[in-house]
Amino acid sequence: MKERNERHIKWHTSGITREDRERMNGHRSCILWLTGLSGSGKSTLAAAIENELHKQHCRTYILDGDNLRHGINRDLGFGPEDRSENIRRIGEIAKLLADAGMITIVAAISPYRQDRDKVRALCKPGDFIEVYVQCTVEECERRDPKGLYKKARSGEIMHFTGLSAPYEPPLRAELVLKTDERSVADSVIEVMAYIRSRLLAPSSLETEMEP
Amino acid sequence: MKERNERHIKWHTSGITREDRERMNGHRSCILWLTGLSGSGKSTLAAAIENELHKQHCRTYILDGDNLRHGINRDLGFGPEDRSENIRRIGEIAKLLADAGMITIVAAISPYRQDRDKVRALCKPGDFIEVYVQCTVEECERRDPKGLYKKARSGEIMHFTGLSAPYEPPLRAELVLKTDERSVADSVIEVMAYIRSRLLAPSSLETEMEP
Numbered sequence: 001m002k003e004r005n006e007r008h009i010k011w012h013t014s015g016i017t018r019e020d021r022e023r024m025n026g027h028r029s030c031i032l033w034l035t036g037l038s039g040s041g042k043s044t045l046a047a048a049i050e051n052e053l054h055k056q057h058c059r060t061y062i063l064d065g066d067n068l069r070h071g072i073n074r075d076l077g078f079g080p081e082d083r084s085e086n087i088r089r090i091g092e093i094a095k096l097l098a099d100a101g102m103i104t105i106v107a108a109i110s111p112y113r114q115d116r117d118k119v120r121a122l123c124k125p126g127d128f129i130e131v132y133v134q135c136t137v138e139e140c141e142r143r144d145p146k147g148l149y150k151k152a153r154s155g156e157i158m159h160f161t162g163l164s165a166p167y168e169p170p171l172r173a174e175l176v177l178k179t180d181e182r183s184v185a186d187s188v189i190e191v192m193a194y195i196r197s198r199l200l201a202p203s204s205l206e207t208e209m210e211p
Numbered sequence: 212m213k214e215r216n217e218r219h220i221k222w223h224t225s226g227i228t229r230e231d232r233e234r235m236n237g238h239r240s241c242i243l244w245l246t247g248l249s250g251s252g253k254s255t256l257a258a259a260i261e262n263e264l265h266k267q268h269c270r271t272y273i274l275d276g277d278n279l280r281h282g283i284n285r286d287l288g289f290g291p292e293d294r295s296e297n298i299r300r301i302g303e304i305a306k307l308l309a310d311a312g313m314i315t316i317v318a319a320i321s322p323y324r325q326d327r328d329k330v331r332a333l334c335k336p337g338d339f340i341e342v343y344v345q346c347t348v349e350e351c352e353r354r355d356p357k358g359l360y361k362k363a364r365s366g367e368i369m370h371f372t373g374l375s376a377p378y379e380p381p382l383r384a385e386l387v388l389k390t391d392e393r394s395v396a397d398s399v400i401e402v403m404a405y406i407r408s409r410l411l412a413p414s415s416l417e418t419e420m421e422p
Contacts, residue, residue: 015258016265024268047226054227057235059270072303092283100272102311112255150368 021101025059028199029098031123032191035110035170036133037162038148039140041179042107045133049186052102053195061097062189063090065108078159084115091119098127103199111161113168126198131191132173137162139180233310236270239410240309241401242334246321246381247344248373249359250351252390252398253318256344259399262313266407272308274301276319288371295326302330309338314410322372324379337409342402343384348373350391 022028032049034042046062051089063172065086069076073089076082087110097104110116120128142151152160159165170176175194177187233239243260245253257273264271270349276297281289284300287293298321321327331339351373352360363371370376381387386405388398 015262016271020265021270024265024270051226054231059232059235059312060227061307063307071306072300089300090285093307095282096272096274096304097308097311100308100311100313101270210402 001145018099018101025101027058027103028101029059029101030127030129030195030199031094031098031119032105032129032131032195033094033110033116033119034105034107034131034133035173036179037137037140037167038109038160039133039143039145040133040135041177041184042109042133044184045131045177045179045187046105046107049191050105050186052188052192059102061102061104063094063097063104063106063108065090065106065110068093068108077167078168080112084112087112087115087119091115091122094119095122095127098123103195109161109167111167112167113170116170129175129194130170130173131175131177132170134169134176134178135180191208229310229312238269238314240270241338241340241406241410242305242309242315242317243328243340243406244305244317244319244327245341245342245344246319246343246384247329247390248346248351248378249320249371250354250356251344251346252388253320253344253396254390255395256342256398256402257316257318259395260316260402263399264401267361270313271316272313273316273318274305274308276301276317276321278316279304279319289376291323295323298323298326298330300324302333305330306333306338308331309334312390314406320372320378322376322378324381327381340386340405341381341384342386342388343381345380345387345389346391369389393408 018029026056034046036042043064044064046064050062068090069086072093076086087108090106090108090110094104094106108208116130120130122128144150148157148160149163151157152163161167175191177190179187229240245257247253252276254277257275261271261273267398280297280300283304284297287297298319299316301321303321305315305317327341331341333339355361359371360374362368363374372378387404388401390398
């Protein structure tokens with residue numbers, strides 16, 4: 001029995017707003033959502049982007065899909081329904097972190113377009129920056145940094161994205177980083193240029209954030 | 212079918228650590244976990260504590276149990292199992308926010324001792340600060356700020372903590388705030404003294420955080 005008392009639940013607002021936090025931090029917050037195949041370079045890029053942002057005194061946090069499966073998403077498997085719930089929860093947490101003033105970097109395969117679009121729909125326009133970490137499945141398999149493609153080929157892992165489970169590439173990603181053609185450093189430069197123009201410019205922070 | 216591929220999931224570490232973030236922020240992070248009956252004053256206290264911390268240039272965030280039920284926990288009801296899952300998820304999110312460098316204030320009834328203790332066990336010693344927002348059920352019902360006790364008495368809400376569902380008070384809370392005996396301002400002073408001695412002292416930040 002699961003009675004839903006939702007209509008009795010009041011929304012509480014604290015006096016401190018996201019704008020207060022952004023002003024304290026000196027930059028806007030957002031969600032950089034890195035999607036792509038296993039081995040495409042999401043975690044590597046996330047760490048490199050975070051390093052660069054930290055140097056510039058920005059508040060950042062990485063939500064790594066793999067790490068979250070050891071914690072909040074430990075009850076979820078890899079079937080389609082659980083993958084969707086996995087992404088729904090990551091999206092909700094990313095939204096909280098952005099509200100907390102952090103530039104939130106998500107690194108998660110997030111194979112289904114619909115799931116990513118649902119997260120986008122949760123967010124204010126401009127908050128969700130979809131970054132397609134693009135790499136051919138052949139190159140990902142050649143890299144195979146965790147030996148997972150090998151295990152998927154041998155049947156040890158089922159429902160493996162790119163081989164035995166689908167990956168739906170973004171149709172309107174804000175950024176596309178082709179990691180089989182460009183260096184990590186070049187990709188970071190592109191991301192930083194994007195972020196700088198939208199999140200770090202102090203004048204826009206002043207102008208847009210004052211009522 | 213839910214195959215668990217957990218053993219194939221690698222843990223990724225970014226170069227930026229919690230200690231880096233704490234150093235940038237000038238204070239340590241932690242989880243202030245406010246537990247108590249509906250109407251005991253958790254949300255009011257959370258907002259007042261956050262205001263005070265913000266004035267002191269601290270990075271803070273409130274996780275309000277009610278608000279989360281509109282987002283990440285919207286799939287959960289109010290039976291014992293769902294209440295436990297509710298608290299498990301709030302605990303995992305609070306841990307992420309503390310790792311992100313925030314003084315994280317949780318305001319959630321969190322009626323079961325075992326659930327709170329599980330969150331404590333997830334955290335490093337000293338990170339989880341249990342704050343018992345103590346108030347008699349009679350006084351909470353007299354206040355009834357959301358009209359929920361009335362609805363619970365009339366049978367419109369079932370499994371209502373304190374009336375038709377249990378509340379298990381903490382046995383070893385770090386702080387006990389008796390909101391039926393003291394003002395909000397006095398309670399905030401007590402919390403701030405606790406936090407100041409443990410999280411804000413710059414010398415301890417230096418000493419304890421350097422290897």
